[in-house]
Amino acid sequence: MSKERLENSTFQLLAGDLIAGGYGLRFQAKGRSMVPTIQDGEIVHIKPIASDMLRIGDIVLLRRGEDFKAHRIIRKRGPLFITRGDAGVGNDGEIRCDQILGKVIAKEVIGSSRLVRLDRFAARLSFFTSEARRRASFLVRSRRKHRNRPAERY
Amino acid sequence: MPAAPVPGIATARPVRLHQACVRVGGVSLALSGPCSDDVRLSCESEVFQNFDENPDIEVQIEWVEKLQRWRGNPVFDSGALWTLFRYGREFVFDFNSPAFGLLPYKRLRTSTEFRSAQLILSREALRNYRPIFPLEYPADELLITNYLASGVGVEVHGCGLVDPDRGGYLFLGHSGAGKSTTARLWETFRAPKILSDDRIILRLHEGELWMYGTPWHGEAAFAAAGKAKLNRIHILRHGTENRFSSLPQARAVGEVFARCFPPFHSPAGVERTVEFIKRALDAVPCYEFQFVPDGSSAAAVLGFYE
DSSP states (O other): OOHHHHHHHHHHHHHHHHHHTTOOEEEEOOSSTTTTTSOTTOEEEEEOOOGGGOOTTOEEEEEETTEEEEEEEEEEETTEEEEEOTTOSSOOOEEOGGGEEEEEEEEEOTTSOOEEESOOHHHHHHHHHHHHHHHHHHHHHHHHHHHHSOOOOO | OOOOOOTTSOOOOOOOOEEEEEEETTEEEEEEESSGGGGOOOHHHHTTBOOOSSOSEEEEEEEESOOOOOOSOOSEEOSSSEEEEEETTEEEEEEOOGGGOSSOSEEEEEETTSSEEEEEEEHHHHTTOOSOOTTTTTHHHHHHHHHHTTTTOEEEEEEEEEETTTEEEEEEOOTTSSHHHHHHHHHHHTOOEEEESSEEEEEEETTEEEEEOOSOOOTTOOBOSOEEEEEEEEEEEEOSSOEEEEOOHHHHHHHHHTTBOOOTTOHHHHHHHHHHHHHHHHHSOEEEEEEOSSHHHHHHHHTOOO
């Protein structure tokens, strides 16, 4: 087992135990997938949450294979969740409840002791509205393109 | 004897502009603004600081109280943070994030050649957001990749490393293909200089293909401001054994293109990117590398000769 996999397995065990025990945890985010909401290197705070309490727009810590990501829920499909990084183009695919370790509630800003809440209703509403607008815009453009397409000949 | 000031004419005080300059992929980008905070660079970008008297791209920072949504149909919607509009001879990128509400928090207006730009920041959106890095991803990457799309280079999804004994190696791959794993494995077994575990820039110099590190690292967080000559390109795939397969050029162009970041909003830019990739693959061969995620993969690459 590579060192990377060993660290991830250890983190998974530790995080799972803490969350199951009702404890929160902190971990350092790596990468750009959630900028500017979460910067590379910022410490994020996770709290346990029941899956039926999760909402579209929430940022969650999820496990996908050997990797852990803090991404935003963009859709729900029955018992499954679709997540994506704010700065990402593609989504993470369907995520089961047992892959979600907890909800991201806050972050520690780089270079300061300031704590910023990431679970405010305003941020979720803003995400919800911008996604709805984006999908509406996509639908309008698709229909326009379809109307402008010349009729096919057989 | 000094001249007396002329009454009625206010003495103009020169505005001192603060500047910062980075060089990524051989492209120099200069940022200027009225105060030092306007030209703050992120930790990753600071490594790429490099003053240039004649930068390839000049960016002027400005602040407005509030940015309204740009009116007009978008040319391209990234589906993530930015949306592209066209305004006369300018490109306009609006940046939106749930963290800052519904209105744009940043706007980038550039010339069509991406040689000069204005980066406009919203005071209202960014009021409680500190520190601010104006060139923060993806603005910096957009400027540089669009500049490269004039035919002078391409950014690829890849891990680039410089072995202390054998030189430069490039491994291209989609997300999950094993770029960060490869970087970590080589770090363990060979201690190379790792230019990036996610984004590499390719340039041609006198018929030779060179790779450059970028600040836009992957999960393994490798980013270095260096460059190295390349003798071949590897396309990563997971495998049960370490195996190399030579790719015919036509297929290789497609595989590399699928792992690069062309300006999809610009058909001409996409065409120039494909042409650049063809020229790059005229210079070096391309191999599909099915690899086992352990130290044997590094040994296999080092032991492989055409």
